[in-house]
Amino acid sequence: MHIMEGFLPVKHAIGWSVVSAPVVACGLYAINKKIKEQPEHRMLLGVAAAFTFVLSALKLPSVTGSCSHPTGTGLGAILFGSAAMAPIGAVVLLFQAILLAHGGLTTLGANIFSMAIVGPLAAAAIFRMAKTAKLPFGISVFLAASLGDLLTYVTTSAQLALAFPDPVGGFAASFAKFAAVFAVTQIPLAISEGLLTVVVFNALARFNPQELKEMNVVTVQGA
Amino acid sequence: MKRYQNLLLMIAVVVLAAVPLRMLEKPAPGPDGKVVEIFKGADDQAKNVIHEIAPGYRPWFKPLMAPPGEEINTLFFTLQAALGAGFIGYYLGMSVTRARMRRELDKEAEC
Numbered sequence: 001m002h003i004m005e006g007f008l009p010v011k012h013a014i015g016w017s018v019v020s021a022p023v024v025a026c027g028l029y030a031i032n033k034k035i036k037e038q039p040e041h042r043m044l045l046g047v048a049a050a051f052t053f054v055l056s057a058l059k060l061p062s063v064t065g066s067c068s069h070p071t072g073t074g075l076g077a078i079l080f081g082s083a084a085m086a087p088i089g090a091v092v093l094l095f096q097a098i099l100l101a102h103g104g105l106t107t108l109g110a111n112i113f114s115m116a117i118v119g120p121l122a123a124a125a126i127f128r129m130a131k132t133a134k135l136p137f138g139i140s141v142f143l144a145a146s147l148g149d150l151l152t153y154v155t156t157s158a159q160l161a162l163a164f165p166d167p168v169g170g171f172a173a174s175f176a177k178f179a180a181v182f183a184v185t186q187i188p189l190a191i192s193e194g195l196l197t198v199v200v201f202n203a204l205a206r207f208n209p210q211e212l213k214e215m216n217v218v219t220v221q222g223a
Numbered sequence: 224m225k226r227y228q229n230l231l232l233m234i235a236v237v238v239l240a241a242v243p244l245r246m247l248e249k250p251a252p253g254p255d256g257k258v259v260e261i262f263k264g265a266d267d268q269a270k271n272v273i274h275e276i277a278p279g280y281r282p283w284f285k286p287l288m289a290p291p292g293e294e295i296n297t298l299f300f301t302l303q304a305a306l307g308a309g310f311i312g313y314y315l316g317m318s319v320t321r322a323r324m325r326r327e328l329d330k331e332a333e334c
Contacts, residue, residue, distance in 0.1 A: 006282030053307030057300045061243045061262045068265040100299050101286035164276045181268045195232045207318035
């Protein structure tokens with residue numbers, strides 16, 4: 001989902017940066033507040049960041065014959081809320097943009113918007129809806145993480161379609177082309193991300209039930 | 224079932240990654256003798272779509288620093304994954320031990 005360096009027209013690059021910057025700032029504020037309230041959750045925040053590091057480094061093959069990577073932002077969004085993931089995702093994207101020439105500084109704002117804002121927002125919202133609908137915990141986590149992942153790539157497709165509308169079909173035709181590259185490739189990877197997120201939550205539920213309860217992720221279940 | 228759930232989930236992830244590798248075959252080199260690469264990055268393919276839609280577009284900014292080679296690129300990606308995995312492993316290990324010690328404490332308290 002990384003839009004490559006220089007591949008967004010200047011106006012779009014600036015626009016997405018302007019949109020993303022305040023969200024990242026809000027996220028920093030939210031993280032600070034959470035850590036001040038419950039300093040013992042600092043380690044879990046590290047886990048959320050580490051999970052994003054691992055998953056966004058894993059380029060997995062997909063049925064379309066191309067490779068892409070999951071985002072790993074669903075875990076942190078469920079644990080800490082979507083705002084907290086904006087700065088974490090930004091750090092990962094910055095690392096990749098500077099050291100790996102993967103993504104870029106001019107496209108950082110747009111990439112933050114898709115991976116660190118839309119994805120986590122969707123994941124947190126879906127998780128809350130699934131919880132309200134009383135779906136089993138594992139299913140809720142799976143849906144949140146995998147759909148958040150997929151929506152990140154849908155967002156990237158939309159961003160590119162906005163920047164490069166098809167000369168004939170306009171935004172819609174262009175969106176279809178980019179989505180064919182990104183979103184379709186992403187479907188199996190989104191499933192993988194959903195499954196891996198459930199694996200981590202199973203481990204947390206077993207060994208850190210106290211933390212999950214404090215963070216309102218699980219409603220009291222006796223254990 | 225609960226006991227094996229994580230193992231099963233992880234096997235499912237491996238299968239999901241392995242199936243495309245087995246399913247798709249490398250196409251034979253074209254008439255120009257060029258080897259067709261498969262499993263290229265989706266980001267690269269998006270670049271091709273951009274070229275298709277807007278043939279005149281030229282990127283206006285170059286990466287400040289590009290890894291000097293494919294191997295170095297792999298090094299950085301591995302480093303990124305290793306850092307993350309290391310931290311998660313550390314936290315899990317700590318949590319497992321802490322949970323066990325708590326249980327033992329509870330047991331002692333009961334005696």
